[in-house]
Amino acid sequence: MIGLYINWDFDSEIVNIFGFPLKYYGLLFGGGLLLSTYILKGIYKRENLKDNAHEALFIYGIIGIFVGARLGHCLFYDFEYYSKNILEMFLPIKINQVGEIKFIGYSGLASHGGTIGLIISLFLYSKKYEIKYLKILDLIAIVAPLGATFIRLANLMNSEMIGNPTTMPWAFIFRKVDNLPRHPAQLYEAIAYFIIFIIIFTVYKTKNIKLGNGFMFGLAITLIFTMRILIEYVKVNQVEFEEGMKLNMGQILSIPFIIFGIYFMGKNLIKKETEQKTSH
DSSP: OGGGSEEEOOOSEEEEETTEEEEHHHHHHHHHHHHHHHHHHHHHHHTTOOHHHHHHHHHHHHHHHHHHHHHHIIIIIOHHHHTTOHHHHHSSEEEOTTOOEEEOOOOOOOHHHHHHHHHHHHHHHHHHHTOOHHHHHHHHHHHHHHHHHHHHHHHHHTTOSOBOBOOOTTOEEETTTOSOEEOOHHHHHHHHHHHHHHHHHHHHHOTTOOOOTTHHHHHHHHHHHHHHHHHHTTBOOSSGGGTTOSSOHHHHHHHHHHHHHHHHHHHHHHHHHHHHHHHO
16 A cells, blocks of 8 residues: 555755755755746736836845744744744754754744745835835735745655645655654645636736735735645654644644735725725
8 A cells, every 4th residue: 555655755955065065955945936036026026116126136035035034933833942942943053061052053943933024124115115015915925825835845845744644545654753644734735825826816917907005915914824734744743842832833823824814805995995985
C-alpha cells in the first residue's frame, strides 16, 4: 500500500558554500516576491503610477514581510524560547549551551506576522509616495496570494507544516519526519492560494466590475485566511501548547483578518448601493 503514496525526501539545501547554505526555502520565497513584483510593474503602468514608486515597493515589501514574519513566529509561536535568546530573533544563528555560534538561516517565519508587517510597511510607503493607502493595499492584494503560493511550496520543500496521517491515495510520506502517509497540507494551501490569485486577478482585469478602494484587499484576506482556518484542521500543530486547543494559534490569528476583510468588502458594497440609489 505504501507504494501508492508519494515519497517525499528532498534535501532542503541546494548547495552549501563555505558553511553558508542556499536553500529551496529562500529561493522560492525570493522567487515569489520577484514574480509578484514583476506582475505589479504591469499593474503600476496600467494605473499610471510612477516607476520610482514601483522600484521602491520591493524594498518596502520585503522588509515588511520578512521582519513581520520573523517577529510573528518568535512572539506568537515560540515566545518562551526567544524571550531568553533575543539575539537569535534577529540574526540567522543558533547559539548552543557552550556559546558556539552556527549559521542556520531564518527557518521560523509566520504568515500572520508577515501580513501585519506588510500592512504597516505599505502605510509608510503610501505616505512617502503619496498613493492612497487603500489603493496600494488593493494592488498588493492582487499578487499577495501568488507570493503565499510560493511560500507554501517552500514549506513543502522543507518538509515542514505537514499534515495529519491519512490513507488518501495522494498522501505524502515525509521521510525526514517519519514513515506515515500524511496530508500534503502545504500543497493544499499552495493550490488554494493560487486559485485565489486567479480569482482576484480576474476581478481586477474585469473592467465592468466597479469596486471602491479596499474591496480587493478585503476579498484577498478573507479568502486567504478562511482557507488557512479550514486547512489547519488537517495539519499537525506547529507548537506543543496548541495540543488540546479547539482552535490552534494559526486559526485564532486568522479570525481578525477575516473580520477586517468582511468589513472592507461590506463597506464598499454598501457605499456602491447607496450611490446607485442616489443616482436614481
